[in-house]
Amino acid sequence: MKAIILSILSIILVVILVIGNIHWNNREDNPLSNTHPTKEADGEVENKKNKDQYFSLDDYMSFAKSWPESAQKVLEEKLTEKQPFHILLVGSDEIGDQELGLITPLQEALASKYDKYVTIDSLTYDGTSSDYVNNNEYESIIEQKPDMIIMEPFLLNDNGKKLDISITLTNINQVISATEDALPDVTFVLMPAHPLYNVSFYPMQVSDLQKYADSKDITYWNHWEAWPESNDLKLKDYYVELGDRSQANEQGFKVWSSYLSKKLISE
Incomplete structure (x- = not known):
């Protein structure tokens, strides 16, 4: 009787060992059976979660503190x-293109x-301000x-065609008025084209443009401050x-x- 009981226990033990070995081999062959994610997987999930959830209104607004109110x-x-807030850069060919210019x-x-919350694109026009208005390009x-x-x-295009600055300013005013009628919340910022070396008439036109902006309470960004002075020969190294x-x-x-960039992104 004792021998029979020992035989039965031996058989049960062998069966348990065989089943355990089979289960272990299946776990090794199929790593997806592991119910606990790896540290790497944890990291990927956490990074995606952080990326999706990160949004700081205060940070973005602090970058824009040099913008018009x-x-x-x-x-x-x-x-x-x-x-997204959309900015549009508008001007003559003087502002360049994707390969060489301001936009890129x-x-x-x-x-x-x-990130994706402020975007900028550009529109250029190879003509005078009068051509722009007469052809309704502002649409x-x-x-x-x-x-x-x-x-x-x-x-500069108007300067080359000898258009009086009063005509240029009238055209600018028409463009702004028509755009604001259609887009009441739009904000305009005016700026000149690049400076020229040792000229007299063009700087006076630029000065009148700034005075116009001031009189209309339009923001004027005078990037000439960052260039060499107009009477400095080095200025000729900055344009062709x-x-x-x-x-x-x-x-x-x-x-x-x-x-x-410094105007659009305050540090």
Whole structure:
């Protein structure tokens, strides 16, 4: 009887060992059977969670403290609703393009600080301010529905065609009025094109543009402060002559875009 009981216990023990070995092998062959996630998986989930949840209204608003107050107000409203604030850079070919110009460095700078919540695009027009108004080109601005417009108002083009500054200012006023009628919450910022070396008439036009902006309570960003003085020969190293016109070169656009970046992103 004792021998029979020992035999039965031995058989049970063998069965338990076999089942245990099979279960262990299955765990090794199938790592997904592990009910506890790895530290690496934990980290990926946590990083995604942090990225999705990180949003600081105070941080974004502190970056925009150099913006016009009206634009800051709209930005805060947009951020509260987690909607993007859209900036439109408008001007002549003097502001350049994606390959060489203001738009690419500004897009990169804004994305690095505001993430997806502040965007910027550009519209250029190769003509005078009168051409722009007569052809109703400002409608392309309205179609974009920007929240803020940074405008270089074709001043060098007008200068090249010898348009009187009074005509330029009248055209600017019409563009602003038509845009504000369609987009009541839009904010305008005016700025000149790049400076020129040793000229007399063009700086006077730029001065009149600034006076116009002041009289209309329009923000004016004078990036000429960051360039060499107009009577400094070094200024010629910052732009190139292109037949009957000129354009900032890589060094010039670097100075110009850096100035605008500092206005758009306060540190």
